[in-house]
Amino acid sequence: MKKVFILAVCCIFTLTNCKQSKEKTIANTYAEEPHSFAQPNNAVTTHLDLDIDVDFDTHIISGTATYDITNNSATEIILDTKYLNIIDVKADGEETAFRLGAMDEKLGQSLTISIKDTTKKIAITYQTTDKTEALQWLNAQQTADKTNPFLFTQGQAILTRTWIPIQDSPQIRMTYNATVKVPSELMAVMSAENPKEKTADGIYKFKMAQPIPAYLIALAVGDIEYKSISDRTGVYAEKSMIEKAHTEFSDMEKMVATAENLYGAYDWEQFDVIVLPPSFPFGGMENPRLTFATPTVIAGDKSLTTLVAHELAHSWSGNLVTNATWNDFWLNEGFTVYFEIRIMEALYGKERADMLALIGRQDLDDELEALKDSPNDTKLKLDLKGRDPDDGMNSIAYDKGYLFLRTLEEHVGRKNMDAFLKSYFKTNAFSTTNTEDFITYLNTNLLDKNNIAFNTEAWIYEPGIPDNAAVIQSDAFTTVKNVLTTFIETNTIDTAKTSQWTPQEWVYFIRNFPEDITTSQMQHLDDTFNLSESTNSYITMVWYEQSILNNYHGNNVDTRISEFLNTVGRRWYVTTLFKAFKKADRIDEALAIYKTARPNYHTVTAHTIDVLLNEV
Known part of the structure; x- marks a missing residue:
């Protein structure tokens, strides 16, 4: 009897330890997140049912976000919100207490909801406000057809919390269903299974069966086909x-x-x-x-x-395998640029791919120069605690990340590289990873396996570009540079050589103007090639940049620049031109244009230019 009792006690003790061990494993699934109030190791959302009404008269989205949760014996669950009006909260169908934390300028407010250790569902009834940053409400005149209003959301990096109360961390993935009511003349679409035609009543049902992070939940409403x-x-x-x-x-x-x-x-x-x-x-x-x-x-x-x-490549790098925190953003974008250029090479040839890569290399050099006083920001792995994650969304993540992978490919061979990446995406599908886990996977499945030495940590944890960086060359760009040199020296240009240039060649030509190019030379180029009226937005943007920097005012270019900045809200383009105004000491012109242009910009763009021009 004593032996049986002791054995029973041991079994109970073992089972208890096993249970505790399992709970501990679950409770340590998620990394510390500097850009979210959520505590997912205590309680985490796994599925969202969203039921909302989109009101174009009041510019308000209202409704209820209902979540299935995994509850690790917690008495509260924390969500992220910013500029939302929280009306009511329920836990398993019953009213429950909630509180909003202090407002943080970057992160918003925590929404702490009281739950029981058995709670499986929470529901938050809420409204957006006029400060909601993810939403842009456009009147009919701001659309292409100019007949009906439009709405779209932009959640990356941490703006989904401004239109849905949510655990807004990239490492927290969830499935979702949504019911969205809009005016009957408009169609709603989301990052989910979508309709192909308008409904008669303006009610749309959506389903996203694969788990995704909050920043990828998106909505657009307009008169679309x-x-x-x-x-x-x-x-x-x-x-x-x-x-x-x-x-x-x-x-x-x-x-x-x-x-x-x-x-x-x-x-x-x-x-x-x-x-x-x-x-x-x-x-x-x-x-x-x-x-x-x-x-x-x-x-x-x-x-x-x-x-x-590029966006297709994100279906693997970013959407399928997601950076765990925004400090690891290069895992999303560096891989995507590499994949994008491989797609372009396969479809359109190596020369075009090399041109794209070389333009990216020039972007990277420009970024390195801009960040010379903050070298830590040129590392791939960042520390963005206390900062806006947008601070890391620049050419370092994209183009240094690409250069790291291209250099790695040159060391291990393309066949090994492709096998490794295919395995990486398959193994980590529908999950998140961080830089340290990637390095472990890289060493185990590529470098150690093939007995290859590579300076991975220097690339990732040190500023700047290591000496073994791949050298990107383009015969087409060599020709372009020769044409430019001849033009600067002789003021003549062989139009036969430029007649078949791709937009990438024109961009390279314009971006590499010497600092002492004269306005008469720019006038000559403009008269010959009509650059101020180019229908290619990329060529237009770099030509306008050079026009600003070199005080070129011919062919009504100043008016065209103003029209461009008042029409286009693409942050890269807009920022490039306002930076040029600032560098050229033409800040008064920039401010005059920005005064009329700002209402046309999404908050993502407006906030960037506010800081750039010190006009908050």
Whole structure:
């Protein structure tokens, strides 16, 4: 009897320890997150049911966000909010206490909800406010068709909390369903399974079956149409833009097939693109199943569709395998630029890919110069605690991250590199990772396995660019540089040599003007090539930049620059031109333009320019 009792006690003790060990493992799943109030190791959201009404008269979204939660015996669960009006909170259908924390300028407010250790659901009834940063409400005149209003969201990096109360950390993934009510003349689409036609009552149902982080939950509402490219690709746009968009993006199915051949199956079923009004702050945003895109990429010749390849690549790097925190942002973007350029090489040839890579290298050099007084910001792995995660969204993450991977490829060989990346995406699918876990995976599955030495930690943890960086060359750009040199020396240009140039060659030509180029030389180029009226937004942007820096005022370029800045809200373009004004000591002109342009910008762009021009 005593032996049986002792054995029973041992079994109970063992089982208790096992249970405690399991709970401890669950409780340490998530990393410390400097940009979220959530404490997911205590209680974490796993599924969202969103039921909202979109009111264009009041510019308010109102409704209820209901969450399934995993509860590790917690008595409270914490969500992120910013500028939201929290009306009511329930736990398992019953009213429960909640409190909002102090307002933090960057992070917003914590929403702490009282729960029981058995609670499985919470529901928050809320409204957005006029300070909500993720939303841009556009009147009809700000759209392409100019007949109906438009709304779109932009959640990256930490703005989803401004239109949904949510655990707004990239390491917290959830599935979601949504019911969205909009005016009957408009269509709603989300980063989910989408309608192809308008409903009669303006009510739309959505389902995202794969778990995604909060920043990838996206909504757009407007008078839009859909046109398919293949059975799994297509475009949404306003009526006046739909045919242009369909033609411009007609290679989308080829891109998806090429990407799958490189790194494995596309796991999101559908890959569509919606062309938004020009105030959209980014070139594109990789919202799953529905990439948001700026109309500035529609050039009429598919020359800027590398953006589509980039957002498609995010379906693997970023959406499938996500950076755990914004300190690891390079894991999203460096991999995506590498993948994007591999797609472009497979579809359009090595020369075009090398041109894109070399432009990126020049962007990186410019960024390194701009950050020379803050070298820690040139590391791939960042420490952004206490800072806006947008501070890390620059060429370091994108182009240094790409250069690291391209250099790695040169050391290990493309065959080994491709096998490694395919395995990396498959192994980590629908999960998050951080820099340290990536290094471990890299060493185990590529470097140690093939007995290859590589200075990984120098690339990731040290500022600047290591000496073993891959040298990117382009024969086409060598020719461009020779043409530019001849022009500067002789004031003549062989138009036969420029007649077949791609937009990338023109961008390289313009960006590399010497500092002593004269206004008469710029006038000559403008008269010859009509650069001030280019229909390619990328060429236009770099030409306007040089016009500002070199005080060129010919061919009504000042008016065109003002019109461009009052129409286009793409942050990269806008920031480039306002930086040029500041560098050229033409700040009064910049402020005059910004006064009229700012109301057309999304808050993401406006905040950046506010800081740049010190006009908060």
